[in-house]
Amino acid sequence: MRRRQKRIALINDITGFGRCSVAVELPLISAMKIQACPLPTAILSVHTGFEHHYLDDYTARMKPYMDSWEKNQLSFDGICTGFLGSVKQIAIVEEFIRRFKQPYTRVMVDPVMGDNGKLYSSYNMEMCAEMRRLLAYADLVTPNLTEACILLDIPYPKDGQVTNEELEYMASELASQGPSQVIITGLHGEDSLRNFIYEAGRGKVLTVEKVGGDRSGTGDAFAAIVAGSLINGESLEEAAVKAAEFIKKCLGYAVKLDLPWNYGLPFEEYLRELK
Ligand SMILES: Nc1ncnc2c1ncn2[C@@H]1O[C@H](COP(=O)(O)OP(=O)(O)O)[C@@H](O)[C@H]1O
Numbered sequence: 001m002r003r004r005q006k007r008i009a010l011i012n013d014i015t016g017f018g019r020c021s022v023a024v025e026l027p028l029i030s031a032m033k034i035q036a037c038p039l040p041t042a043i044l045s046v047h048t049g050f051e052h053h054y055l056d057d058y059t060a061r062m063k064p065y066m067d068s069w070e071k072n073q074l075s076f077d078g079i080c081t082g083f084l085g086s087v088k089q090i091a092i093v094e095e096f097i098r099r100f101k102q103p104y105t106r107v108m109v110d111p112v113m114g115d116n117g118k119l120y121s122s123y124n125m126e127m128c129a130e131m132r133r134l135l136a137y138a139d140l141v142t143p144n145l146t147e148a149c150i151l152l153d154i155p156y157p158k159d160g161q162v163t164n165e166e167l168e169y170m171a172s173e174l175a176s177q178g179p180s181q182v183i184i185t186g187l188h189g190e191d192s193l194r195n196f197i198y199e200a201g202r203g204k205v206l207t208v209e210k211v212g213g214d215r216s217g218t219g220d221a222f223a224a225i226v227a228g229s230l231i232n233g234e235s236l237e238e239a240a241v242k243a244a245e246f247i248k249k250c251l252g253y254a255v256k257l258d259l260p261w262n263y264g265l266p267f268e269e270y271l272r273e274l275k
């Protein structure tokens with residue numbers, strides 16, 4: 001059989017400035033020697049963390065776009081979904097997975113819906129319910145704590161503090177809805193941050209030093225590096241550690257540059273170190 005490079009479809013927005021979504025995922029995944037193929041959900045001038053953004057919704061164009069991919073008989077080793085703009089888009093993603101998922105395709109859902117206990121302004125409860133349906137198709141899901149609570153329909157804990165036992169319970173409940181691998185990301189402590197990984201009935205806490213404050217695009221960078229590592233055959237733990245350490249390094253450089261939070265991660269500086 002003809003050998004080819006591994007290939008990941010990225011269903012996410014394309015944003016010109018601010019280093020988020022496809023603009024982050026594509027270079028990181030390419031650096032990991034995997035072909036990255038975007039299916040845009042929207043095109044933005046800057047991300048929504050800027051005061052003035054221009055947004056061109058791509059919903060109506062997503063179907064003909066994927067029809068063309070199907071007619072060209074394209075297939076993917078991975079499908080990564082990210083920021084979705086409407087109930088209709090979530091249904092399109094579901095259709096995409098049904099049409100393109102092969103037995104060897106790994107579906108990785110980053111359920112971008114909210115942070116710090118609050119839904120993003122573009123989200124509503126109907127979209128959250130639809131996002132829950134995507135779990136059934138996912139092999140991996142990477143929510144932050146807010147998103148994990150929304151997916152499980154449980155209240156966000158006071159001050160965002162959770163015990164490892166509570167995380168284990170949440171991750172196992174998420175896994176029971178479909179994904180065999182779960183990472184609950186960005187659990188903030190005083191000077192450190194936890195990522196909780198879960199698979200085959202077992203959870204593990206990974207701790208990373210906290211550098212600077214919140215910064216846009218960290219979730220996208222995390223999802224992209226984890227996806228690339230898994231497609232390259234690394235373990236869930238190796239993938240999560242690689243992502244967290246790379247992001248930490250970029251955050252250190254952002255602090256050094258005194259980069260505004262919404263300019264994202266200056267990942268270009270370390271791109272060649274990502275293997
Ligand atoms: N201040 C920080 N210091 C160190 N690592 C961070 C920091 N912020 C984010 N990260 C890393 O990036 C990952 C994703 O960030 P997170 O805030 O959870 O994403 P999201 O944007 O999806 O909420 C975290 O799990 C962590 O590994």
Ligand SMILES: Cc1ncc(COP(=O)(O)O)c(C=O)c1O
Pocket residue numbers: 013015020021044047048049083112215216217218219220221
């Ligand atoms: C359109 C869009 N996509 C992606 C992101 C980045 O999300 P994250 O910081 O979770 O990686 C944002 C953040 O504001 C956004 O507005």
